[in-house]
Amino acid sequence: MTREAAYCFAADLGGTKLAAAMADARGQIVAELTEPTDPRGAAHVAEQIAACASKLAQTVGMKVTHARHVMVGIPGAIDPRTSRVSLVPNIPGLENFDILGFLRDRFGPDAAIDNDVNLAMLGERAQGCASQCRNAAFLALGTGVGLGLLIDDKLFRGASGSAGEIADLPIGRDPTSHIPSTSGAFELEVGSLAIVERYRRQGGTAATTVRDIFRLLEQGDEVAASVLDTTARWVALAVVSLQSLLDLELIVFGGSIGVRPELYERVQRALPGLFSRPIAIAPSRLGDRAGLVGAAWAAAQALAHPSSPVPGGR
């Protein structure tokens, strides 16, 4: 085996940006780049991923055909049987595009895809704040919400690949009310749209994005503070649910909203009042690189243990 053959290619596909990296056989990233995601949709995005691999191969001084182990993080759910991608709101056409088939065509049969939040969990396990953990979660809070679960040091996927669908947690609205919670109850309370909507409902006028709300908070805006208090309370209730079901060692907060100290510190303050035992939460150490680091690590794992079960793997 030549030295070059042991390289891995990793990518983390997001709605607005695409991050890609070349890593060595241990999953250590040796070169990486970030580009805005091609807005023209799935086929163009797929070509963009392949082009990133070529650029990175050149940087490292290898042939792109030597990147036989490939892992791409996808912002959506992946059916473990068919590898079909669903719930991808940000990339037009990806749900009807055989992304795995494309990657295997270009990189060989060892190319694989996985959910981006699962990969972020692996990233924090490999090189981030969950490096000592066997039971942990990565909670991504941003436009939407997502959760990656690590149980007994393995990604936990459930019977149909839908474990950790935290958007569907029946935590939302007034839990004492008799209105039945419905699908996506939790996401409807803490997704970015819900936060902005809450700001408007409470009489705020100056914000159209969550970023605005964080900025107003710094300037002492009381509505912004109240909106974040309420949001943090819902998040804290979800954390309590997660902890009572799975008894985790650490819950890592990620995503554009989740990593903000203004949010997770509020959650941290709310938790002791809600649960009799301590719950450990921490902001992602790798930030928006968590998914990419996890993808590189997963690709290297597949290289080392060719039978490890990864959806869309083998």
Added chain:
Amino acid sequence: MTLPVPLPPVTSVTRQLSRRSVFEALLHRSPISRADLAKVTGLSKQTMSEVIDAFGQQGLVRQVGRTSGNVGRTALLYELSPEGGHVLGIDLGARRLTVALADIAGRVLAETDEPTDNRGGAWALDQIARLSDRLTRDNHTHLSRIRSIVLATPGVVNPRSGAIEMSPNITGLGHLNVVALLGEKLGSPVVIENDINLALLGEIWHGCAQNVANVAFLALGSGVGLGLYANGQLVRGENGAAGEIAYLPLGGDPLQAESRLQGCLEYQVGATGVLRRYREAGGSEVDSVIQVFERAQVGDPIAAQVIGETARLTGLAAAAVIAMVDPQLIVLGGSVGARPDFADQVARLLLQLSPRQVEIRTSTLGRRAGVVGALSVALSRLHDAFFGVSELAASLPLPPPAHGSARQ
């Protein structure tokens, strides 16, 4: 590049693996001839004869007649002998103590139960010893011949002190080294496991969850709890507290003192919660949840409303389980959960409460689930002790109940 790895002592591992595969074939295919054993295991007739002879000397196998119906010579048939060893399963509930005896082949030989000594503590442990001693003697064996014992109990065993914690319904166990004391009284080491986890394993071995790899067991009775089984293993959590769904923030104000103490969900749906809500809604005096169900059945609207709300909250808990754990099957158990009328209501409500649906079944073993699960773990531990091969992490699969449950 790679350094030469010292080879393991091949002969002994090979012999271990041969013995293990012959035992597994006997466990699942008895009665069986030597020729068929050789066919099933792929071992040579020579090796097979050696293993069977060794098993015979250990009292592990016995002859049970000959093949018939075929032309030509008939062959001797073998099965696992009950002399190979017995195991005990014990379920120490707040109200009832159950002890069951099985042999190494997984045949449930006998089972007995009586009301738990309500003085708790050392009295309950004495009661366990007395009942176990009687059950073994009545079945022509003796405590000294028991090779593996598993005790099901509410709460969690503290691995350092051996005490059973978080078990408010049985008094006096929080300060005793139950593991050591019971081991002494019964004459062999006792493994203690949470009763809901064991009820789940009981349903997987003999009940409604056979051959399902991802199952959640939701128990509702005096309290509420959850057992999780995923990819063929119990999910225990970092501190053994996975499935403590009493603390799910559903049904009440999670900031209330009672919620923090007893758990928000359990404060509403536990037995005392159901009775409290019935009383607060103006219901007449009752002293058990069963009575509230009976009132609901004869048209008491307050009772029906209270039961309906209990079913709705149980449905919300099931929806949370589906969202986070994604099981194939949810088994409803416990004195309230296993009631078919209640389970029907939960399943109906779940259609609205959860965007994803999974099958709901009621426990088929009822209050036997815990003791059957205790037997299954005791058996697996015995099999591992005899035939565990360190290279193989998994225990031998247990034989299905059809294999002959002498009790029925």
